[in-house]
Amino acid sequence: MSERIVPSGPFRLRASAEFGFGQRHAARFDGVMRMAFALDGTFEPVAVAVRQAEDDGPVEVEVLGSADVDRVVAQTARVLSLDHDAASYPEVGQRDPVVGKLMELRPGLRPPLFHSPYEAAAWAVLSARQPALQMATVRDRLAAEHGRVFRIAGQELPAFPSPEALLAVDRVPGLPELKVQRLHAVARAASDGLLDVDRLRALRPEEAHAQVLTLPGIGPFYAALVVLRAVGFADVPVTEEPRALELMGRLYGLGRPATADDVGRLSEPWRPWRTWTAVLVRAAGPLLGTPEER
Template sequence: MTATTVDMEVRGPWSLATGRAFWEGFAPAALPAARGDDLTTVLLVEADWSRAEASVAQDGGTAAITVDGDGDLDAAAAQVARFLALDVDATFWPAVGERDPVIAEVQAGLPGLRPCGFHSPYEAAAWAVLSQRIRIPQAATLRSQLTDRHGDRGAFPAPAVLRGLELDLPGRKAEYLRAVADAALDGLLDGLALRSVPPEEAIRLVQQVKGIGPFAAELVVVRGANAPDAVPHHERRLDDEITARYGDGATVDSVSAAWRPFRTWAAVHLRAAREGRLHEFG
């Protein structure tokens, strides 16, 4: 394997420590707890479906992204920047808190948090299928078993591998996973492509995949492609948090105009604050 390091200027607030703590508690694709200050993970590079090991270090406003693998390492580094939201110019993210005191409060409680989650829309779509109609811990176990048995040394199985598996899974999950794999190979779940169109259009496109409904499509775009300015309309716990903080009758549409162009970020902060109180991310 070969390695490369990219030094990237991160514009706006950013704390790698806050982001890593959040991701370590993100049940669908949690990082293992690690010693030291760096964030490390193993990912499937969607440019060529190769495996890469990634490490991210912070030096002030600079991110040092090191990727090690046999595939397209430039694409791997760009993908790491995307799923950690380091590619977003967040210079004006603090201004959202100036317009909305509720967001200011959660920003203060999660200093420097940037939304992070799935390595790619493909992995987010696979999770959406696995987690349908079962509890999150059960779905996380299924995902871990798939990765351990059919993945590449900690990386989730590549689409070409996943589509060929004969899986014994509840309901129509095996069928839907094959549809997700086909969509990934056809480019329908490409992170750059989904980020290049308005989030509403991206969500409609993802719903073309068999087994992916409105809630799952939002997950793929918001937490897989990491679109910074999308509005989730199918997250009950987000709706509950909005009611708790803004009052009865408040909805995501009625309060989110002040969050532009960081509506995803505001929503993730509200969810993170809520789950922090409940001692569970996901």
């Protein structure tokens, strides 16, 4: 079964498919973006093959599995930030010349999100104080052994296990017992609805952040990751991401990483897309020189 999503504003699927972070590996785009994930609410394993025939054009979502197609497509839209009317997003680049140059370097980039707050919180537990590549391998093995493996457009991809399945895992090779206990805490929170995406979206971002902070092993940085890169708030200033602060300091000639006060001042022209623009800074900033070099 296939459905179509029509983007409002610029969108290039290639930019999302080649953007690697968290549970998603950066990969060479072959025309298909493959995703397997636990469905919001029911945690049923599902998979999609996403295609786009032309830049900024309609996106075709092929749904695999027996779940409700509309719900799978809605979640896919959120993951790709296609659930926003982004017609005004390019205006940020007109107001801020630095952002305009970044948009030229990464045209059509929207923030690709974690599949769900549940998966983002699990990744936060896995990756805290650990090498990301090593933990990505652990995550993939955990999904392959305790989730469901789909064959998507000629490639196999596992969906992360449901909270019930995760709670049944007693040990994970490569993880200390404390991290397994914390994964269980995430699974219980997801089962209880604490990590429900609609519930978190109904809160103010700072309220959602405070609630995610109650999970054991998740500090301010990872709570911000869950809230901003899984719930999908588009207009929150990013003050907890060291690399983004470093890049802002360089791009705007501060001579040091940006502070929270700097972010508040510099990101004012970015409204109502401050989160999106911060992700663009993180993705394209390394390709742009300092003010003196420009």
